[in-house]
Amino acid sequence: MKRILTIQDISCLGKCSLTIALPVISALGVETVILPTAVLSTHTMFKNFTVKDLSDQIEPITEHWLSEDVHFDAIYTGYLGTVEQIDQMKELFKKFKKDDTLIFIDPVMADNGKLYPAFDMDYVRKNKELCGEADIIVPNITEAAFMTGMEYKEEYDESYIKDMLAALSDFGAKISVLTGVSLSEGKTGVYGYDSEKDDYFIYQNDRIDATYHGTGDLFSSTCIGEICRGKSWQDAMKIAADYTAKTISVTLENPEKPWYGVDFEATIPDLLKMA
Numbered sequence: 001m002k003r004i005l006t007i008q009d010i011s012c013l014g015k016c017s018l019t020i021a022l023p024v025i026s027a028l029g030v031e032t033v034i035l036p037t038a039v040l041s042t043h044t045m046f047k048n049f050t051v052k053d054l055s056d057q058i059e060p061i062t063e064h065w066l067s068e069d070v071h072f073d074a075i076y077t078g079y080l081g082t083v084e085q086i087d088q089m090k091e092l093f094k095k096f097k098k099d100d101t102l103i104f105i106d107p108v109m110a111d112n113g114k115l116y117p118a119f120d121m122d123y124v125r126k127n128k129e130l131c132g133e134a135d136i137i138v139p140n141i142t143e144a145a146f147m148t149g150m151e152y153k154e155e156y157d158e159s160y161i162k163d164m165l166a167a168l169s170d171f172g173a174k175i176s177v178l179t180g181v182s183l184s185e186g187k188t189g190v191y192g193y194d195s196e197k198d199d200y201f202i203y204q205n206d207r208i209d210a211t212y213h214g215t216g217d218l219f220s221s222t223c224i225g226e227i228c229r230g231k232s233w234q235d236a237m238k239i240a241a242d243y244t245a246k247t248i249s250v251t252l253e254n255p256e257k258p259w260y261g262v263d264f265e266a267t268i269p270d271l272l273k274m275a
Helices: 018-029 055-067 083-096 122-132 141-148 158-169 215-228 233-252 264-274
Strands: 003-011 033-041 051-053 074-077 104-106 175-181 187-194 199-206
Touching: 003 018, 003 083, 003 215, 018 033, 018 175, 018 215, 018 264, 033 055, 051 187, 074 083, 074 215, 083 122, 104 215, 122 141, 141 158, 141 175, 158 175, 175 199, 175 233, 187 233, 199 233, 215 233, 233 264
Parallel strands: 003 033, 003 074, 074 104
Antiparallel strands: 033 051, 175 187, 187 199
């Protein structure tokens, strides 16, 4: 059985980060090892949430794993709360990356043209460095614009996307994938570039006019799970895009419309059919 290590925060209540990654990757038949970077009472869309930073636990946990000669087929990082944790990830990669270990990075830090409130340009620069150590990176357009220094645009053409992918590939990752790419009315999806093969990939599906917390985590978790099941990165991106869209559409049918996340639990059977 393949084994993925996923490193991000965990919210006791709410659907995002590890509370999505663990069940989704596990449902795909891949062992999921977690390394929580922080524990929150709820995710950050709630008011008055509590948070406990776990940075001081990362080294002792990983040292124990080294003593047990643990091997990971993939390492997947999501939201990292501090510059110091990014540096810790670099050290972790040195310890655990083997020739057959895939590094998958989702540089969660921005959306809609703005950085998340806790982050600054030092954090952006550190994420850029971290992405340089990855095999696959999956930023959204906002995150890519900050890391590459390109102008953020809400209206763009294909040449803008290709220029951004070229700039991302200069960081060092083999495969760069932009999420949330819309090149025609009513469509959205992914646009990727394999720098070793000089090969592009685009996949678009219908845009759903709704935004839910955790959809990026759902997409990334599905991607890395499918890749570890043996899918090509292109097929994994397609399945992840379709599954995320399906889950959003099902969540819209919920009369309570839970603002705290998508109803991915209801659509896991759909994912297994797609897989």
